Amino acid sequence: MEPDDIDNGYAAMADAAKHAIAYRRGIATAEHTPVASYAEMLAAFAAPTPERGADPRAIIEELATLATPGIRASTGPRFFGWVIGNSHPTGVAADWLATAWGQNAANLHAAPAASAIEAVAADWLLDLLGLPASASVGFVTGATVANFVCLAAARSEVLRRAGWDVEADGLFGAPPITVLIGDDAHATVYSGIKYLGLGAQRVRRVMCDASGRMLADDFARALAEATGPVIAIAQAGQINTGACDPFVEIAPMAREAGAWLHVDGAFGLWAQASLQHRHLTAGVELADSWATDGHKWLQTPYDSGFAIVCDAEAHRRAMAITASYLPPAEGAERDPSAYVPELSRRARGFAAWAMIRQFGRKGIAAMVAEHCAIATHMAERLAAVPGIELVCPVELNQFMVRFGDDDDLTLATVKQVQEDAVAFIGSALWRGRWVMRVSVSSVATTMAEADVTVDAVIGAWERTKAGGI
Ligand SMILES: Cc1ncc(COP(=O)(O)O)c(C=O)c1O
Incomplete structure (x- = not known):
């Protein structure tokens, strides 16, 4: 490696940190915008095998520019799709x-x-x-x-x-x-x-x-x-x-x-x-x-x-x-x-x-308790809406709801929530019936963000129900 390359490599490390921090600052407040598809990402990255090396800073710049549209906002505050924690900044730094x-x-x-x-x-x-x-x-x-x-x-x-x-x-x-x-x-x-x-x-x-x-x-x-x-x-x-x-x-x-x-x-x-x-x-x-x-x-x-x-x-x-x-x-x-x-x-x-140093024993206990409380609160608010059924009692941080007691209406509501992109929630099959499946596991998620999400789900359900499928 040439001396310039080494220095540029260090500069690329600093650039990557800047990009990462800007992304995380943005995601804390940004809407959950729809994410680019796999096919779009493949098209963005597609290129012949490189014949020659490139400048480290240019590589990192290109990577950040190309990848960002396809980054799922799983570190955002309204991500309930799977049990995916927050990749906390302290853990990322370590x-x-x-x-x-x-x-x-x-x-x-x-x-x-x-x-x-x-x-x-x-x-x-x-x-x-x-x-x-x-x-x-x-x-x-x-x-x-x-x-x-x-x-x-x-x-x-x-x-x-x-x-x-x-x-x-x-x-x-x-x-x-x-x-x-x-x-x-x-x-x-x-x-x-x-x-x-x-x-x-x-x-x-x-x-x-x-x-x-x-x-x-x-x-x-x-x-x-x-x-x-x-x-x-x-x-x-x-x-x-x-x-x-x-x-x-x-x-x-x-x-x-x-x-x-x-x-x-x-x-x-x-x-x-x-x-x-x-x-x-x-x-x-x-x-x-x-x-x-x-x-x-x-x-x-x-x-x-x-x-x-x-x-x-x-x-x-x-x-x-x-x-x-x-x-x-x-x-x-x-x-x-x-x-x-x-x-x-x-x-x-x-x-x-x-x-573990970041949270300490008390912080971890508080986080688990908060996520369980958020799951219960979201489930109770949703189950109070006509046509929305809580499938099982909430025991921890996971719950499922079903819409209009119907597979198609449930899947259409999940799709609508994903398209509205206020929050991300997925679906699953449970005992042969489709459900909306909610996981609360990110330290970025608060009760207020959960309420914004519940409002979005109720809105999506009402539009789905009114519009038919
Ligand atoms: C109960 C359970 N077991 C195993 C796994 C697999 O874990 P991992 O994806 O970290 O390998 C998961 C993932 O969600 C899980 O919820």
């Missing part, structure tokens, strides 16, 4: 440093600060989430991979107890594992099941109630029917309803049966951080492993998930990588890569640490 420092958080010798900060952030997470202080934590890309990692540890341990070394000998000839999973589990849990050779089709699905919560008596039946090693997968926070499984009932049953109990708590596990909401996840600490996200309720930038395992030895057995050129961790030292599927990896601990 992540910028992680990137600029270029640390490879594979190994504590390659990245002492990145490794140490993970160890500290891991302790803080366990404390905030009310989980056993001796559990191990892998800093992964998100809950999908966190579920996979936890289930890999589960597979290792239940087979070890059955006298089988899955890491050495694989699954061929291994004692078959029975996997129990709630009927309303998140689709991504099945990814982990598939990656681990457990077979998405060979699970025993446990019946759930109208809100998607496992029925404890069917769980008991499934456990009683199971033979051999068992992995049971529960969840804290159903993606459409926010419902949490009855851990107080199912965790002792799983323990009694010698089953490994894993909990997918991508967002719902954060109910543990609010004393006011901990009753919703009562007993969750009795499980053997937990998956959760930082990029949802902790508001870290993407990607940030946590794979938490009570049996740290099983966690390491399933994940650790050894090679002579990688000096091992010794004594109480902790190698980040011993708990995740990758070796080379982003230093995710900096952003997680920064966000």
